[in-house]
Amino acid sequence: MMIQYSIEELHQLLQLNDFDSKMYYDELFQEAEFQQKKLNAFVTITKEKAYKDLKKADFISLLSGIPYVLKDNYNTKGIRTTASSLMLEDYIPIYNAHVVDLLNQQGSCLIGKSSMDELAMGGTNQSALTGIVYNPWDRTRIAGGSSGGSAALVASGVVPFALGSDTGDSIRKPAGYCGVVGFKPTWGRISRYGLIPYASSLDHVGAFTRNVRDMAIVIETLAGHDEKDMTSSIREVPHYLENLNDNIKGLKIGVLKSISDEIIDIEVKENFDSIICKLQGLGAVVEDITMPSNLMKAILPTYTIIANAEATSNHACLDGIKYGNRQDGETIDEIILHSRTHGFSHYIKRRFILGNLALATENQERMFKKAQKVRRLIVEELNRIYEDYDVILTPNGRGIAPKVNEIVNNYLYDDHVILESHLCLANLAGLPALSLPSGFVDGMPISVHLMGRIFEEQTVFNVAYALENILDFKNQYSREG
Template sequence: MKLENTSTAIKAYEKLAEVNSKLNCLVTSVKPAKEGIPIVLKDNVSTAGILTTASCRILENYIPVYNAHIVDKLNENGFACIGKASMDELAMGGTNLTAVTGPCKNPYDLNRISGGSSGGSAVLVASGVVPVSIGSDTGDSIRKPASFNGIVGVKPTYGRISRYGIIPYASSLDHVGYFTTCVKDAAKMLEVLAGRDDRDMTSSYKEVLPYSSLLNSDMNGKKILVFKNVTDAISNKEVINEFNCIVNSLKEKGAIIKEVYFDETLMKAILPTYYIIANAEATTNHSNLDGISFGRRVDGDSVDEIMMKSRTEGFGPWIKKRFVVGSYALFEENQDRIFRKAQKIRRMIVDEVMKELKDADALMAPAAPGKAPLINESSSDELTDEYLIADNHMAIGNFGGLPSMTLPMGYVDNMPIGVNITCNRFKEEDMFNIALAIENITGLADKTKEVF
């Protein structure tokens, strides 16, 4: 399904109940008041008058009084929201197993995860219900599920799309992005969503380009870096084969391919660095969730008790664990040793990558080491290179605020796998052009897996 097939919101809305019964991907379905291009929003996007829970119990009754900046933009551009999609609780996770509404399922195999945290948004595009959906990406929360569901997932440059009205996870890493089924739609969507918003001081004044009209798949002289640390860490031969096929085809089309091997210690530090910064910012960002002026309140004998009980009952155990980790990193006595150190290492990782990327057009790697895991699969060993590097490298895009996107690369055991490209800041034009060339090579535009 593509953006061009406009004004089918009501038809799309009618499919929701059945799709949701199979994929468990929705928090709220929204009957569109008028026709428009159907779109689904991740449930951390504030919608005036419509329940917005971020898949978290403490917000189970929260109805915003204002629209996120992008919601107004979508309304102005003829889109009609038909639903609020399931996500990992407060966007803190990569599996979509932690949503208060339960796990979201992969349309290619209902026993497998959608990936997260923007899982619901991903599967509603992958299953062909909507041509586009909104997600958010703090580590790889758009680009990983895009890989698992065989669609396009875009996280543009930090500041390119306003974050106003997006329930945050970690402010310095949070990006608003989206899913589509093809590169052309991805370029079009950025034209709709990007631009300065005075309510988000980190949003950019830079001109928004007509990305979709600028699309050009000519790869002659394009410099593309192959991320060797990632390909070396992946054990699945089929993933590597698919990836190498694309690299070779790009070379045939005139691209200059260079393999780069970054400092291994820094690459292994991506996950712990991410974990510290993201959780530290998250614990203070979510201090407003106290049951006092909005949200689910648990009564108590004092204001303090109300706040404590509301928070104790309002969050899942994994969230509390992250808050504890984040608080610990921020304690005055620990800050130098943990939080500030993590910020320094974040800078070192970005510098390490930028010293190569600044003279190239893109950094390219498989988006994940393999297909989507089973819902019941025990979590992998978190200390292997495969996990530390191949499963988490895309956080580099968040560390540096770099534009980064995932698009379909091929299939392993009939399950989709994706390729990721990351470019220089505000070089979305380059990113879309290279993505288009890859899409032409794979022929995997507009692939959906219907479940209805």
């Protein structure tokens, strides 16, 4: 099989006169259908559209003719977009998300829409309408969430890149579980127009690839101002690929001990320490840093309250009347009530209820505003660190992907909660953040997490690139699980 190529490799092949791109896509869809039976990662396979797109592709730009997958919360004109929710099971958008238009302009070929936690709210993919997504490295384990389908399809080598969305860690956590590169840029760097929202002050467009160079290509293509998203930045987009540089001598990297000290698993700890040594070997200045423990413990509460509150408000529009899964009722209120009762799973209802609680007039100051104030304290503390350090390094989580039958509710307080939930620091502060495969434990991939200053995507890419070049996990994929 030939379909596990990276973007750059495939681009070179597509430019050759004797390369049969049609045959390549035939094989790709065979594999996609085979993997679907194993992983349950697709909501929709868009075979017809992919062949149409392929006919139009001129293979000139790096992404022309390259197959990719979209998380099913990106609006795609004429293609069902469910956000893995019963509420939207028949929803067919009449417009494209901005990033979908950009990829169309490049000539990229959409091969399918991928499964996710319902409305992107979750970290396990267990709330998806089409069921759990399995990990390509071991099908008794989860791919993670909420962008689980996209992660699994890149990790099984079906596509060289896929888009996900990241509100708390929804790209970086499944990327870590599946052994691929996951990245979300600075908040505002990529337009979110047409991305079905979760929590607007935390939502990011981002991607999965199997190497850092490919990530630079994808992010450079998607980044930039869009007048349809008033939070999108007008800053110029650097040439991430051209400027990619694995010389990180003298770069200052802070190891956030408040997180890494929480590692319990010895092999994860050894792996993390080995990454620190490698960074030192590359000439980076690596030093320990800490954050006040009360702010560390506040990460999950702050995130939970803000995310639930914003989600409740954003999804008030899902009433079954203008679009969505309408149920009968004698009055408009009854239609809305019945549609929402029928259309949302119990996972999502719980979050909406708690979000509504935090937004109620009598609670808003005590809950929602309080969380926003603590958010400022957390962000200010991070910014203080960035006065002295270019990048913050942490483990990507406590360890390998959980078994399907051992899923733990993210909300449950336990000893590892800070380690497990800290990736949302990058969402609270809007920082560019990347998960990079760093090793294996029990045959399953693990990763480290790199966070840079806002709008310094390049620095994060460079550190990841330097590490990737001396590790053995570039372009890895698994079809064995």
